[in-house]
Amino acid sequence: MEQNSNVSIWINVNFVKFFTANALSNLGNWFDFVAVLILFRYVWQADPMLIALIPVMYAIPSIVLGQFAGVFADKTDKLKLLIYSEWIRAALTLLIVFTTSPWLALPILLLRNTVGSISLPAQQGLMRRIVSDDHIMKAVTINGSLFQLVKVVGPLIGGSVAGIFSPDVSIVINAVSYVLSGIILTRVHLHYEEADNEEEHNLQDDIGVFTMWKEGWGIVLKSRILLASIVFGIVSTLTIQMIDAQIVTLFSEVFPNQAELTGWAISSIGVGSFLVVLLLNRLEGINRYGWFFGTGSLLVGIMTAGFGYLADYRFISLAIGFALIGGIGNGITFTAVNYLIQTEPPKEAIGRVSGIIDSTLSILFIAGPLLGGFLISLVGVLSAFKVIGICLSLIGFTGIILQRFIWRHKNRSNLKTNSNVRGKLYCNQFFGGFPHNTLNI
Numbered sequence: 001m002e003q004n005s006n007v008s009i010w011i012n013v014n015f016v017k018f019f020t021a022n023a024l025s026n027l028g029n030w031f032d033f034v035a036v037l038i039l040f041r042y043v044w045q046a047d048p049m050l051i052a053l054i055p056v057m058y059a060i061p062s063i064v065l066g067q068f069a070g071v072f073a074d075k076t077d078k079l080k081l082l083i084y085s086e087w088i089r090a091a092l093t094l095l096i097v098f099t100t101s102p103w104l105a106l107p108i109l110l111l112r113n114t115v116g117s118i119s120l121p122a123q124q125g126l127m128r129r130i131v132s133d134d135h136i137m138k139a140v141t142i143n144g145s146l147f148q149l150v151k152v153v154g155p156l157i158g159g160s161v162a163g164i165f166s167p168d169v170s171i172v173i174n175a176v177s178y179v180l181s182g183i184i185l186t187r188v189h190l191h192y193e194e195a196d197n198e199e200e201h202n203l204q205d206d207i208g209v210f211t212m213w214k215e216g217w218g219i220v221l222k223s224r225i226l227l228a229s230i231v232f233g234i235v236s237t238l239t240i241q242m243i244d245a246q247i248v249t250l251f252s253e254v255f256p257n258q259a260e261l262t263g264w265a266i267s268s269i270g271v272g273s274f275l276v277v278l279l280l281n282r283l284e285g286i287n288r289y290g291w292f293f294g295t296g297s298l299l300v301g302i303m304t305a306g307f308g309y310l311a312d313y314r315f316i317s318l319a320i321g322f323a324l325i326g327g328i329g330n331g332i333t334f335t336a337v338n339y340l341i342q343t344e345p346p347k348e349a350i351g352r353v354s355g356i357i358d359s360t361l362s363i364l365f366i367a368g369p370l371l372g373g374f375l376i377s378l379v380g381v382l383s384a385f386k387v388i389g390i391c392l393s394l395i396g397f398t399g400i401i402l403q404r405f406i407w408r409h410k411n412r413s414n415l416k417t418n419s420n421v422r423g424k425l426y427c428n429q430f431f432g433g434f435p436h437n438t439l440n441i
């Protein structure tokens with residue numbers, strides 16, 4: 001059942017259904033994430049250390065299951081797996097409404113995100129069963145724009161609803177969105193067969209999981225660009241994670257009567273990311289990673305340090321402006337990471353390298369928030385944001401100045417510019433991505 005690449009992808013009814021289900025699921029995720037932050041801080045009066053456990057509950061499933069969830073998805077019916085996971089997450093989301101303590105809500109969040117992390121590879125694998133090869137790039141680009149857009153709309157509306165009514169209302173809306181997403185997915189029909197090279201399939205079956213895992217790490221350790229990027233990413237991501245979930249703590253201190261401001265700020269980060277991703281999508285490739293990783297960290301550092309000085313001015317517009325700057329930095333880094341994953345490893349090892357990077361950085365989603373919560377308890381939220389912001393800016397500036405020593409520059413002749421590269425920039429986090437953190441780097 002072939003499709004002409006000149007025909008609009010929107011006449012593909014199954015893609016429209018899949019896109020709609022994906023939109024509902026992602027929109028609900030961001031409604032829920034902001035509502036949970038507000039619920040913990042404004043309703044339950046949770047301290048910074050307890051709030052720091054929220055992103056930990058999002059990160060643990062990725063750390064434990066990140067490199068093996070894809071194997072499970074490949075061995076099951078992907079569509080059924082996705083449908084049932086949506087409905088299970090809906091039930092778990094409703095449980096949060098009936099909890100009376102953050103200590104009861106945390107394990108529910110952990111279980112719900114475990115279900116989500118298992119279904120994520122199924123979402124990625126289904127796309128080639130829904131659209132033709134000629135429409136793959138269009139499909140992933142459309143879903144990529146969707147992901148950034150819901151990062152704007154979700155926190156903005158979700159934070160406002162939670163502030164005006166209650167966080168429970170936003171959480172219920174998320175549960176409803178999961179149910180509707182699952183119902184829509186039951187109407188999706190798969191037409192395009194998965195590529196099935198029998199000889200290659202049997203060869204992969206003969207190779208053990210541990211052997212493939214070792215080969216993936218061997219590729220990373222032998223590539224100077226991959227290794228340098230991971231090390232730089234570890235340093236900057238750890239610093240970012242120290243304050244990421246604590247934005248609600250800072251705003252509750254500076255703007256105690258405006259709970260919805262947390263959602264507005266996260267939306268502004270989404271706007272900055274969305275605009276810069278659209279702009280950078282015009283590029284054919286990246287040959288100097290230092291400019292991207294360094295500038296991204298520098299701009300996020302400016303946002304973080306700026307938040308630390310909000311108590312001196314208390315201007316809402318200033319908070320939104322700093323969030324927009326941080327969003328631009330996040331978008332720059334996000335693009336560089338996804339381009340790196342798609343172009344540096346051998347084609348047959350992209351999945352393994354992606355899993356290694358995701359699992360490695362996910363560990364920081366636990367260490368970072370705990371360190372940040374400890375630092376805030378020690379010196380106060382405003383001082384912590386100032387110190388961390390300055391450190392992030394210095395890390396970014398160092399990446400720019402010393403990029404010749406950190407990264408080996410690529411020759412333009414070596415850049416891969418095939419038709420799938422730019423579309424694949426979006427694949428890794430855009431199909432049903434979860435808000436592991438506010439910046440979602």
